[in-house]
Amino acid sequence: MSPTTSTEPKVPAQRGGSAGNGADAGRERVSAFWSLSRAMLLSFRRDRSALFFVMLFPLMFLLLFGTLLKGATSPHAKVAQVGAVQVLDSVQGEGRTELEKVLQISKVDDESAALTKVRKGDLDAVIKQDPDGRIELRFSTADQVRAGSVQGILNSIVQQANQAAYKEATGKPPAFTLDATQVEDQSLKPIQFLTPGLLGWAVATGAVFGASLTLVGWRQKKVLRRLRLAPVSAFSVIASRVVVSTVTALAQTAIFLVVATTPYFGLKLTGNWWLIIPLVICATIAFMSIGLLAGSIAKTEEAANGISQIIVLPMSFLSGSFFKMDDAPTWLKTISEALPLRHLVDAAGSVLSRGGGVMDALPTMGILLGFAVVLTLISAKLFKWDDV
Amino acid sequence: MTAAISADGIRQRYGDVQAVDGVSLTVEAGEFYGILGPNGAGKTTTLEILEGIRKPDEGRVELLGMAPWPRNPKLLPRIGVQFQASAFFRKLTARETIRTFASFYGTGPKRADAMLERVGLADKAGSMTEEMSGGQAQRLSIACALAHDPELVFLDEPTTGLDPQARRNLWDLLRDINREGRTVVLTTHYLDEAEVLCDRVSIMDHGKILHTGAPAALIRELDDTVRITVESGQLAVDRARELLTAAGAEIAALEDDGVSLSVSTRLPAPILAVLAEQNALRGLEVRGATLEDVFLQLTGREYRA
Numbered sequence A: 001m002s003p004t005t006s007t008e009p010k011v012p013a014q015r016g017g018s019a020g021n022g023a024d025a026g027r028e029r030v031s032a033f034w035s036l037s038r039a040m041l042l043s044f045r046r047d048r049s050a051l052f053f054v055m056l057f058p059l060m061f062l063l064l065f066g067t068l069l070k071g072a073t074s075p076h077a078k079v080a081q082v083g084a085v086q087v088l089d090s091v092q093g094e095g096r097t098e099l100e101k102v103l104q105i106s107k108v109d110d111e112s113a114a115l116t117k118v119r120k121g122d123l124d125a126v127i128k129q130d131p132d133g134r135i136e137l138r139f140s141t142a143d144q145v146r147a148g149s150v151q152g153i154l155n156s157i158v159q160q161a162n163q164a165a166y167k168e169a170t171g172k173p174p175a176f177t178l179d180a181t182q183v184e185d186q187s188l189k190p191i192q193f194l195t196p197g198l199l200g201w202a203v204a205t206g207a208v209f210g211a212s213l214t215l216v217g218w219r220q221k222k223v224l225r226r227l228r229l230a231p232v233s234a235f236s237v238i239a240s241r242v243v244v245s246t247v248t249a250l251a252q253t254a255i256f257l258v259v260a261t262t263p264y265f266g267l268k269l270t271g272n273w274w275l276i277i278p279l280v281i282c283a284t285i286a287f288m289s290i291g292l293l294a295g296s297i298a299k300t301e302e303a304a305n306g307i308s309q310i311i312v313l314p315m316s317f318l319s320g321s322f323f324k325m326d327d328a329p330t331w332l333k334t335i336s337e338a339l340p341l342r343h344l345v346d347a348a349g350s351v352l353s354r355g356g357g358v359m360d361a362l363p364t365m366g367i368l369l370g371f372a373v374v375l376t377l378i379s380a381k382l383f384k385w386d387d388v
Numbered sequence B: 001m002t003a004a005i006s007a008d009g010i011r012q013r014y015g016d017v018q019a020v021d022g023v024s025l026t027v028e029a030g031e032f033y034g035i036l037g038p039n040g041a042g043k044t045t046t047l048e049i050l051e052g053i054r055k056p057d058e059g060r061v062e063l064l065g066m067a068p069w070p071r072n073p074k075l076l077p078r079i080g081v082q083f084q085a086s087a088f089f090r091k092l093t094a095r096e097t098i099r100t101f102a103s104f105y106g107t108g109p110k111r112a113d114a115m116l117e118r119v120g121l122a123d124k125a126g127s128m129t130e131e132m133s134g135g136q137a138q139r140l141s142i143a144c145a146l147a148h149d150p151e152l153v154f155l156d157e158p159t160t161g162l163d164p165q166a167r168r169n170l171w172d173l174l175r176d177i178n179r180e181g182r183t184v185v186l187t188t189h190y191l192d193e194a195e196v197l198c199d200r201v202s203i204m205d206h207g208k209i210l211h212t213g214a215p216a217a218l219i220r221e222l223d224d225t226v227r228i229t230v231e232s233g234q235l236a237v238d239r240a241r242e243l244l245t246a247a248g249a250e251i252a253a254l255e256d257d258g259v260s261l262s263v264s265t266r267l268p269a270p271i272l273a274v275l276a277e278q279n280a281l282r283g284l285e286v287r288g289a290t291l292e293d294v295f296l297q298l299t300g301r302e303y304r305a
């Protein structure tokens, strides 16, 4: 039966062709890009295990490590005060609240009982004041860090009290003052390296796995082939995946920062902390290029999973995501310089809580994007549309 | 007018297997064209080469007057493709799936939803594609291929694995699609499907097209052959051949597959007489030729999907 023998009114055959082309081609590209992004976000949101693995699992590590390490070097010391101690008692109002953040002071009458508690480690120190104004601090040397911090805090309180007394006596401010908080900021609190480290690990996990599993899953389920037969540009496909991974990474960042800055963990953000946003975006692109490479090599989702894990986990250890690399051998440190995560962790730590600025973030962003370009070029060589 | 498809001498080899071995074909605009063959005949590979997702080792293909390889974005909106295995995004509903595919062509959600309704999936629009039955997935897959209103549609074994009712429903849909003026290329390993649906059908085996023509014409070319079958075990094949030859019967084919003894001939009378004489008429069936006989004649073997 040729078209002319058909009894039914046939629609002109050219109709379909003109519908998909022409003046509104630009609008189409945009809508393909958005609908792809939407499809991927929906798939991700409905995939419980992926959601847990990417969003909750790293957060659990933050809660766990944060809580475990909190006690270790926390300046929050328990001190028993015997009788009246003027320098402590005189600290009232806002100053008192600040003081109680670092010192938990209980008033006791029985000095010897309190000293026994110090020996057993239930208390960190006992403090009392002689009638002649001398302050006596007795502590155990079992926890030297804790003992040192109690000493430091008391020292600064005594100095402040002395300065106040001087000012009262002479009417002039003292020539030299000590900013007591400075002592504390110099020491790196665990949350200050845990936050960028674990956040970096979380972002790397999400982006590497997101890219590799999407690529292999689409190839296996022939979606890639279907996309190739649709008038969608490779740019739209890649850009939409980048957008989805970036949104995920920024959500991870927001959750991490909210949790880490709670009073419980006490991360204090410094001025240019917002630089974490461009840093995370650049890092996401770098990590996605790793995932792209893994997905170009792997034939099955299991293989993609394995390859991604083999890359992400060692990279995280070498980049100081879980513990600091200060004591590592030099050659390991050299290797870690080649890893994008290392650069993200360093720069994130700097801008989040150590007062780093634009000049600390910019070179890192350059390194991350350069890394992405190199790996994407390699992936393009290895890329396959089909698994056969 | 240019043909919808013209292919010339295409060949494709996978290692030791010559999957497509010199296929040439022409499909006219508006035609319902079938490629019929058993599993492994090379149908899917041929289709992939025509669609432009596989570069043939040899040969030339033109689709709507353009070369499909390398990827030709001008051509893509004008063709619709349904793969043998459904290709869907993970964890999306039927509605989200077709809307997403439609958007690639700039087709809006209204038309996408209408297409879903047309293939009878309106009540399944909110179901995850993972939870759909084989027939529903197949229909969704076809709807996704059609949403952007292509003029040339490729369907790879669309009814394989469906129950008879679902198959018939799908046939109605495919006929409608073709009546609207679309060229349809379909592969199948069901003889009846090719016979019922296709304007023209190519019979394919071992990577080669053996014969092409309208199903009715192919059958007519067998010169009104009649196929006579009786239950097996009443008369041995050798003995039957002896008796039939002695009776002067003309035999086009004679075989016993363990279930039935069958004879193909243009003159059934003498054969029926012999069978009656031998008291071997249990389970007697006499029917005109089908595509199965065409395949038998072309390849010398029974058709097995």
Ligand SMILES: Nc1ncnc2c1ncn2[C@@H]1O[C@H](COP(=O)(O)OP(=O)(O)O)[C@@H](O)[C@H]1O
Pocket: A388, B014, B015, B017, B018, B019, B037, B038, B039, B040, B041, B042, B043, B044, B045, B046
């Ligand atoms: N990707 C492939 N790699 C190797 N052999 C293949 C591949 N695809 C198909 N074949 C082989 O090529 C032949 C034709 O396959 P195919 O085109 O799928 O046939 P059909 O669709 O008719 O069943 C078969 O022998 C099949 O095993």
Ligand SMILES: [Mg+2]
Pocket: B043, B044, B045, B084, B156, B157
């Ligand atoms: Mg096939």
